[in-house]
Amino acid sequence: MPKSVAVLVFRRNLAEGERISQAIRDRYDPEIVVYRREGPEATLESLAGFDLVVAVMAVGIVVRILCPSLRDKWTDAPVVAVDSSLRSAVPVVGGHHGGNDLAYHLYEKLGAYPAVTTATDAAERPSLEGTADRLGAVVVNRSSSKDVNLAFLREDLPIHRIVGPKVVLVDDGVAVLKSRGGIVVGLGARRGVGASEVLEAIGSALEAVGRSIEEIRAIATADIKRDETGISEAAERLGRPVIYLDDEVLNAQSPTTESRARDLGLIGVAEPAALALSEKLIMPKRAYGRVTVALGE
Structure with missing residues (x-):
């Protein structure tokens, strides 16, 4: 909403x-x-x-x-x-x-x-709060924001996803983010795909699993799709962030199906993107015309 x-x-x-x-x-x-x-x-x-x-x-x-x-x-x-x-x-x-x-x-x-x-935005740098929002998460230890934002001014900070059950002990300079929950839409698409095609594919995928657009937390795809305006425009119409994941993050996942993205050095796009930001797949990748969708939660 x-x-x-x-x-x-x-x-x-x-x-x-x-x-x-x-x-x-x-x-x-x-x-x-x-x-x-x-x-x-x-x-x-x-x-x-x-x-x-x-x-x-x-x-x-x-x-x-x-x-x-x-x-x-x-x-x-x-x-x-x-x-x-x-x-x-x-x-x-x-x-x-x-x-x-x-x-x-x-x-x-x-x-x-x-x-x-604000210092980070004025310097065109990321912020802790913006990162949490982009990932559909909340900051658990809010007192970490000062140290982390000062660090963001100097350098890019790594983001580590830890899947439980685990116990994590951190110091004051480490921000802990917790997912708000909701559906992550993993997207793959042919070059030049339009926003209407993307929206139609997402709608069909959600209908297939009996879920609604309001439940979407974020849209995730590969960094190589950053210039695809159809994806970014679709996300803007939905009012949801697009998270572009680098090759290392995608290739660390365990998708359930083979992908032609292997030709690009990737284990996949739609499924790995959904898995990287969620605990499990609720729908393996499906092709809808020129768009491939996987859903995670």
Whole structure:
């Protein structure tokens, strides 16, 4: 399900709020919320329950409204301030938790410059929170985020998947991620495949096992498919991340069927991709036209 977004506006900026709502509706579930005359406390009550907030007002006003409600960066709703001319989008809080992504989307749709200040994003480096979200996981030991994000600024960090039962002892500089659960769609595809073909194949595969699109956690494929816009566009329409796996990760899996990907030095694509991010296959690979799908959970 798309994340809900409160588009907070003064009554005089309803038109700008409507523009934002229409622009982000392809990825989010927006709803306009008008600033209440009773003041910040009443307005905060109106924002309760939303996943994110876009506030069409000055950053200073946003800060004054938010201050009494801020508790924990892991649970506070990310907030992006946008000026009334829709020229700038400033993630005020929760940048690593969806605020930056929302600001980038506003830039893509409306041209509002994303004034991103989180160190990893400003340096175009990955973050722990972004990595967890991309993998459909949650960070168990949140106190590790500072050390890990500082390390991400310097270098690429390896991600190790451990399948239990196991006991793992880690120090403060190691982040432990736990899968949220859900279906991983492993995809293989012929070159030039279209998004509609990918979506149709995914829908057919889910129907075959009696599952729904809402249960998809992520889409996984080989790194060599990174330039296939049909896959990335399909994932965007579904509102799910695409995880591109390198050869080493794919070849470490144990798929149940042979694959023509061996000609490319890979043990396979669809099945290994699904297995790499899940505990087991719930559907071995099946071909749907030019798309091959395997489902893991």
